[in-house]
Amino acid sequence: xxxxIDKLGLITYLCGMKKVVxxxxxxxxxxxxxxFIDSGIKVLxxxxxxxxxxxxxAKELKCNASADIKNIIxxxxxxxxxxxxxxxxxxxRMFPYKDKFLIHTAxxxxxxxxxxxxxxxGVFYPLQTFSKQKExxxxxxxxxxxxxxxxxxxxxxGLATSISEHVLPASSEQRKYLHISAVFSCNFTNYMYSLAExxxxxxxxxxDLVRPLIKETAEKALLHSPKDVQTGPAVRKDMKIVNxxxxxxxxxxxxxxxxxxxSERIIKDL
Amino acid sequence: xxxxIDKLGLITYLCGMKKVVxxxxxxxxxxxxxxFIDSGIKVLxxxxxxxxxxxxxAKELKCNASADIKNIIxxxxxxxxxxxxxxxxxxxRMFPYKDKFLIHTAxxxxxxxxxxxxxxxGVFYPLQTFSKQKExxxxxxxxxxxxxxxxxxxxxxGLATSISEHVLPASSEQRKYLHISAVFSCNFTNYMYSLAExxxxxxxxxxDLVRPLIKETAEKALLHSPKDVQTGPAVRKDMKIVNxxxxxxxxxxxxxxxxxxxSERIIKDL
Numbered sequence: 001x002x003x004x005i006d007k008l009g010l011i012t013y014l015c016g017m018k019k020v021v022x023x024x025x026x027x028x029x030x031x032x033x034x035x036f037i038d039s040g041i042k043v044l045x046x047x048x049x050x051x052x053x054x055x056x057x058a059k060e061l062k063c064n065a066s067a068d069i070k071n072i073i074x075x076x077x078x079x080x081x082x083x084x085x086x087x088x089x090x091x092x093r094m095f096p097y098k099d100k101f102l103i104h105t106a107x108x109x110x111x112x113x114x115x116x117x118x119x120x121x122g123v124f125y126p127l128q129t130f131s132k133q134k135e136x137x138x139x140x141x142x143x144x145x146x147x148x149x150x151x152x153x154x155x156x157x158g159l160a161t162s163i164s165e166h167v168l169p170a171s172s173e174q175r176k177y178l179h180i181s182a183v184f185s186c187n188f189t190n191y192m193y194s195l196a197e198x199x200x201x202x203x204x205x206x207x208d209l210v211r212p213l214i215k216e217t218a219e220k221a222l223l224h225s226p227k228d229v230q231t232g233p234a235v236r237k238d239m240k241i242v243n244x245x246x247x248x249x250x251x252x253x254x255x256x257x258x259x260x261x262x263s264e265r266i267i268k269d270l
Numbered sequence: 271x272x273x274x275i276d277k278l279g280l281i282t283y284l285c286g287m288k289k290v291v292x293x294x295x296x297x298x299x300x301x302x303x304x305x306f307i308d309s310g311i312k313v314l315x316x317x318x319x320x321x322x323x324x325x326x327x328a329k330e331l332k333c334n335a336s337a338d339i340k341n342i343i344x345x346x347x348x349x350x351x352x353x354x355x356x357x358x359x360x361x362x363r364m365f366p367y368k369d370k371f372l373i374h375t376a377x378x379x380x381x382x383x384x385x386x387x388x389x390x391x392g393v394f395y396p397l398q399t400f401s402k403q404k405e406x407x408x409x410x411x412x413x414x415x416x417x418x419x420x421x422x423x424x425x426x427x428g429l430a431t432s433i434s435e436h437v438l439p440a441s442s443e444q445r446k447y448l449h450i451s452a453v454f455s456c457n458f459t460n461y462m463y464s465l466a467e468x469x470x471x472x473x474x475x476x477x478d479l480v481r482p483l484i485k486e487t488a489e490k491a492l493l494h495s496p497k498d499v500q501t502g503p504a505v506r507k508d509m510k511i512v513n514x515x516x517x518x519x520x521x522x523x524x525x526x527x528x529x530x531x532x533s534e535r536i537i538k539d540l
Binding site for chain 1: 472474
């Protein structure tokens with residue numbers, strides 16, 4: 001099933017979703033809520049397992065927080081569940097109404113999780129890393145959508161295109177692969193940065209020294225295929241340098257093992 | 271031994287090195303050569319094991335190429351060896367003159383490699399990834415320097431500060447740790463990107479979908495400690511998601527093994 005997103009964008013006004021309730025108050029809910037109100041979508045209410053956190057976010061979004069999930073406002077166009085993956089089903093189960101439009105925002109959870117709780121459901125997955133420390137420009141964030149019917153997919157597309165220029169339908173399986181790709185591109189990449197930071201600190205050197213390199217490496221990947229711009233001793237098959245690095249990492253067997261396996265993979269793959 | 275770089279910067283005019291010869295014509299030599307001429311440092315000549323490549327670079331730098339290393343111009347202030355690590359010593363051995371100022375640009379090779387070939391030697395290590403596809407703004411590239419005497423370190427500092435605002439003395443051992451940190455920050459990071467690219471392509475999805483994420487992840491590391499901004503299922507200890515990703519990677523045992531070991535390390539370290 002494929003949809004023409006340009007056409008879907010035009011349908012926004014016809015099937016506009018203008019009022020949502022946010023279930024959750026973490027990083028995704030926070031950034032999403034801000035993007036919604038900036039685009040004229042009303043966030044009617046926030047509920048979260050922590051009333052304190054819900055109130056904090058509600059204040060930022062200029063709405064109210066519900067202390068009890070049973071008292072959630074019943075007339076929103078959609079209820080967006082943006083909670084930790086491992087409590088999502090538990091929270092959906094607590095939701096008090098039947099046949100509301102339920103949406104989750106998780107990369108790796110199938111749309112089917114929602115089907116026992118409503119006949120109208122969907123997924124709205126913003127493919128970005130969100131943290132308290134940094135604002136995000138939502139217009140460039142890809143949003144992957146999936147819904148229980150073409151009509152609801154249209155509605156979801158309208159909602160998504162109101163905050164992002166990159167809206168795309170994706171199946172639950174595609175979304176999972178996207179999430180794994182995001183883990184490599186972001187989470188594991190950040191872990192590489194943190195290993196560099198530790199190595200530098202342990203040797204009296206500042207992490208600032210590699211920051212220009214981090215910037216340049218990312219910028220290159222924005223313009224080129226990473227396979228075409230791989231650099232370093234492993235891809236040059238310069239085993240003298242690879243081995244001298246491994247020797248220097250003798251006192252840190254875990255880091256050494258990672259260096260070895262990643263170099264081996266680069267030599268084999270690229 | 272520590273030097274005050276601000277003071278060293280002022281000495282540039284007093285002990286200025288204005289004429290260099292480049293030995294090598296690869297990415298580092300090319301970007302370095304361009305930065306030199308942009309800053310008024312004369313590149314007198316280029317020599318490389320491939321005369322064709324040397325001529326190509328010489329043309330770009332508006333100088334001549336030497337076909338035979340024996341005919342290299344003898345009156346440069348410094349001879350900068352920027353060749354592949356594994357042929358560096360072989361090339362230095364071919365150099366025809368005694369007691370010229372010899373400099374190498376390798377991250378992981380000790381300054382001592384040069385001591386049998388001259389009494390004046392040093393290291394000039396620009397900590398950046400260079401590729402043919404992309405220009406580099408050298409002013410922000412950290413340059414790590416080391417020399418056989420304080421006087422030569424001054425000279426080297428003058429040369430480095432003429433093209434970069436971030437010049438720092440570093441011992442051969444520190445430089446090696448810097449190089450390993452660069453491998454993690456750049457080479458292994460780029461490999462993470464390339465794994466994401468493969469996963470996406472195999473599932474009919476565009477690498478463009480994770481490019482905003484790559485940009486955001488790098489930008490975050492420019493402002494914060496990577497340890498403080500780690501996100502993803504592993505750091506949340508969300509084993510349900512980690513395991514579901516591992517299941518999905520069953521058909522790619524190498525990628526699966528990497529996903530497993532990196533998740534394990536993040537869970538343990540952060």
